[in-house]
Amino acid sequence: MRFQSKLPEVGTTIFTVMSRRALEEGALNIGQGFPDYPIDPRLGQSLIEAVAQGRNQYAPMEGLVELREQIARKLKTSYAVEVDPEAEITVTCGGTEALYDAIQAVVGPGDEAIVFDPAYDAYEPAIRLAGARCVRIPLTPPGFRFDWDRVRQCVSHRTRLIIVNSPQNPSCSVAERGDLDALASLVRDRPISILADEVYENVLYDGRRHASVLAHPELRERSFAVFSFGKTLHATGWRVGYCVAPPPLTRELRKVHQFNSFSIAAPLQYAIARYLKQFPDAWTGLSAFFEAKRNLLAGLLRGSGFEPLPAAGTYFLLVDYGALSHSSDVDFADRLIREAKIATIPLSPFYAQAPPMTLLRLCIAKRNETLMAAAERLCAFAARPQVP
Numbered sequence: 001m002r003f004q005s006k007l008p009e010v011g012t013t014i015f016t017v018m019s020r021r022a023l024e025e026g027a028l029n030i031g032q033g034f035p036d037y038p039i040d041p042r043l044g045q046s047l048i049e050a051v052a053q054g055r056n057q058y059a060p061m062e063g064l065v066e067l068r069e070q071i072a073r074k075l076k077t078s079y080a081v082e083v084d085p086e087a088e089i090t091v092t093c094g095g096t097e098a099l100y101d102a103i104q105a106v107v108g109p110g111d112e113a114i115v116f117d118p119a120y121d122a123y124e125p126a127i128r129l130a131g132a133r134c135v136r137i138p139l140t141p142p143g144f145r146f147d148w149d150r151v152r153q154c155v156s157h158r159t160r161l162i163i164v165n166s167p168q169n170p171s172c173s174v175a176e177r178g179d180l181d182a183l184a185s186l187v188r189d190r191p192i193s194i195l196a197d198e199v200y201e202n203v204l205y206d207g208r209r210h211a212s213v214l215a216h217p218e219l220r221e222r223s224f225a226v227f228s229f230g231k232t233l234h235a236t237g238w239r240v241g242y243c244v245a246p247p248p249l250t251r252e253l254r255k256v257h258q259f260n261s262f263s264i265a266a267p268l269q270y271a272i273a274r275y276l277k278q279f280p281d282a283w284t285g286l287s288a289f290f291e292a293k294r295n296l297l298a299g300l301l302r303g304s305g306f307e308p309l310p311a312a313g314t315y316f317l318l319v320d321y322g323a324l325s326h327s328s329d330v331d332f333a334d335r336l337i338r339e340a341k342i343a344t345i346p347l348s349p350f351y352a353q354a355p356p357m358t359l360l361r362l363c364i365a366k367r368n369e370t371l372m373a374a375a376e377r378l379c380a381f382a383a384r385p386q387v388p
């Protein structure tokens, strides 16, 4: 049977490719973004209890009310905002489902959605599946800042959605309050929604505070804000996230959600709700935890030839290998897998049209021993006579 692919240009993601190559070559995988250390055993225990107590049937479509209440409390503590758990919070299958649902809810054929490069890879396919066009605007290096004049030029009567991700994967930059003000003035009086991917809300360094759209009254009225317990609780495999949006947007998002995943694994929701009730500040140490890891890895690599770029947030670190080679990042990353037995993620696949660059993304959500072993391999590789 002949059929036409709806996403002909989408192949296997760079994360899957690099992880597969890492397995083939027996390489240490410091590329893909997942912790290699255990979750809090008390969270695991909470899940065991939820299953034993029979919390094994469908959870409500919008999410367990106990969990939504804990989320509302967390948001109040973090951003001093009142969020209605009933009408404004939806529990989703990771942040990924929330992104997909929000996009399907507000963009359709002929519309445009704006995305900033280097961009997380889940945005564009969802926009395309909605029949819309993805307009990609690069963040300006070296700090990966927003160029709001350029954004203004790219906004058209077709623009229905702007996706902002802060702290940003993979650039490790963060949006400031001034960026949110610029965004607000740009969309004022226009029928444009905002999708704020805030899954790294708890990982900002050097005393920075996260500027959430939820704490920006003007933006909040038109925003979907997306969060992930995978990141907050070091449990990426649990696939529990949530979306916060004003009631009219939440209503539309739930129309998609209820026919997409319908509802999220009940025992996981019970486990997280109970855990957050028992340990209400479970997430508050995340910035310090990851800042120590950033400092460890950056300190070990500085001067090696893999030069760390400043990182303001997320659990990644970019390194520039330009002093060692000018080959493309995809080729160089593959060479590192083969010759240094270490898997990283090249940056160019995060762009629609990548500028020339020699950057690799490393994940710091790893045990200190893993980070030290990775640094040792990278430093040993860099110390070898280099073939450019």
Ligand SMILES: Cc1ncc(COP(=O)(O)O)c(C=O)c1O
Residues within 6 Å of the ligand: 033, 093, 094, 095, 096, 097, 120, 165, 168, 169, 197, 199, 227, 228, 229, 230, 231, 236, 239, 240, 241
């Ligand atoms: C920027 C960004 N958004 C969304 C997600 C998806 O989060 P989840 O794993 O909860 O689906 C990720 C995961 O890596 C991410 O880096």
